[in-house]
Amino acid sequence: MSYFDGIAPATFQGPDSTDPLAYRHYDPAEVVMGKTMEEHLRFAVAWWHSFAWPGTDPFGGQTFERPWFGDTMDLARAKADAAFDLFAILGQPYFCFHDADIRPEGANFAENTRNLEEIVDYIAAKMETGGPKLLWGTANLFSHRRYMSGAATNPDPDVFAFAAATVKTCLDATLKLGGENYVLWGGREGYETLLNTDLGKERQQAGRFLTMVVDYAKKIGFNGTILIEPKPQEPSKHQYDYDVATVYGFLKEFGLEGEVKVNIEQGHAILAGHSFEHELAMAASMAIFGSIDMNRNDYQSGWDTDQFPDNPREVALAYYEVIRAGGFTTGGTNFDAKLRRQSLDAEDLVAAHIGAMDVCARGFKAAAAMWEDGALEQARAARYVGWSRGDAPALLQEGTLETIAECVLRDDINPQPRSGRQEKLENVVSQFI
Template identity: 70%
Template sequence: MTSGFFDGIDKITYGGSESDAALSFRHYNPDELILGKRMEDHLRFAVAWWHSFAWEGQDPFGGQTFERPWHPQDDMGRAKLKVDVAFEMFALLGQPYFCWHDADIRPEQGNFRDNLATLEEITDYIGTKMEQSGTRCLWGTANMFSHRRWMAGASTNPDPDVFAFAAATVKSCIDATHKLGGENYVLWGGREGYETLLNTDMGQELDHMGRFLNMVVEYKHKIGFKGTILVEPKPQEPSKHQYDFDAATCIGFLRKYGLEDEVKLNLEQGHAILAGHSFEHEIAVATAEGMLGSIDMNRNDYQSGWDTDQFPNNVPEVALAYYHILKAGGFLTGGTNFDAKLRRQSLDAEDLLAAHVGAMDVCARGLKAAAAMLEDGGLEDALRERYAGWDTPEARAMLESDLDSIAARVLADDINPKPRSGRQEILENMVNRFV
């Protein structure tokens, strides 16, 4: 017995690059070996519960456009129908994972006791579906930004009762993620920032946020949760001054509060753009510090100043992202979550599937291009050549020296370096051979 939402749509299969079917994979072949590993195991795709099932089509300028059988999302019967539809979609796509917020999967009850009861009920229901399907939980998280109680933050809120409500909520969501066998737990700080310094004690708020995250790590170990704790940079979403602005900011924060060995990053392409970075920049910052955990694959409209969360369609951008991920050894517990939503005019069930099919194909093409670049080795050869001067004994000794000694050597040897080309256009042309 199915929900009927996807009636008339068959399981989506790999048809190859010549396929002209609207719902067919042209590039995503889960069993294809890339660098000796199955494509599915490289990419570890996940469906985002919030955008795919909970989002109703509203934007900053207009309200609901989607009319789903589970709307309004205000009782457990419709929440369970939403679960049924979700697992039917996972089966049609062959998606190995899903991700969720608590507010996506259970209706808001207005108090913690009832929120906890409905969360436990719905995760029991989801667990049954997981046993039947084999689909797994990549990560769970708590939505601590939508309800009005979070308007001044969660862990950074000036009201200690809100801090307490946040702590109880996160505990319940870690418990639920643990119960569902989640491979990670994410903290999204959507309101962990400020609007004006006139009413903000930034130092106290940062200390509270650091202590809160330490409590999360302590609780993880207490209950034996083996998954990775992740934090997600969220610039300008919605506060102009977010404490978790970008990868570098988060890494500095984690080090300040002694969390660098316990917490990694969940990076999103759309958030990279809002921070003024490229996605590969954010990934490279994280991998350089050994702190890449997982990614949210989407894109933003480059002409808009807000997070449009569109499905990825730019193969060169995706290829460079996966290039840095593969260079770092690939995902461990993380994966590729489609934190992306349909356009509000794309109303049909087929649209929801087609968006994921296209995104999975784009990621597959990007992964194959990234692997080919690594196997070719041209980019790495150029990188080694550019820094080859640092392989000499004199250069290595200089890093252990002091300014007086270095200055004396420059005078004695009459060092007067001539600039060398960075060869950017040649390297960009090299990339274009693969994408």
């Protein structure tokens, strides 16, 4: 008996539908800008929040009672069965996982590895029957107590070694399942107090760790993209992968800017004091844009609430930057989002994903319409047109303070401010939402 018994596969019924378990805006076969919506959005379901998370928060314990909860291989297989039942209902093309989401915790590294290999074989067999593909795999290097002081940045070399060995097994698993990316999220790669922290040493450890990951991926023939997911804090006071710009500086320091890209989460962008679209635009400008985790924060809370997206305007602005970046290649839209603790039923899990996919589809189509309309890009180009005229290109490329000062005096340059026309551009966006 399936946990989702009685829930039919979701179908596209159009914007007039009142069925909460039907797609109103997401038609995977709809062609927009020369590609289907499925190809553009590349939706993925996150194994951890949808199947492993028990409904806890910082002030309360487990509220979910799933029949697959528990640390046995039989229950791990039952969890995989439930996951693929949900995938069949949603029809999304991808899923994502951490190792600890899909296998029970063993007594040691060897048992963890055996458990992982066994459940990966089980998942691979299910994928062969027509299930979704793996967007990316990753290792959970933050939940177990051994990682309380970090993984790659841990002061104990034994923890560093255990983490590195674990990443090796997860890269192997990702390759075996045909994953298109591999993600590293430094959930505890940071510090809680500077009183016991050597920032320089930990940074070097993190750089060496990432270099080893890149080298091993090449050695085994993993042709996917290696991704880092930025986050500024929570649970650590400070984390080394604070935001996209910080990650880029880290990659440049260790010569990895051509090897590693970023997986950007909306909620993490907000925690860093940015907007989602800012982080996306920053990554594109630095040529490290890879993939996204789609969710939202509660703006009345100061922490990462990981809610499903429900704001088409926010989503449209984000996807506009994805389009400007050239769209996804190996990346996609992973729902790193979880139900509220009061949402206990199987139907809640289905409805959450359907609603989120609809919001994303609605936002993406608005973004595509804005892109094809061209008004925003025309305004952007017009704002910088002066840099293509007269002596401006040479000023930037060859000018010195002395030659520029001479030019300003000679030509009596006396510039006047020009409007940025922000409100007009915001009104343009509103036309499409």
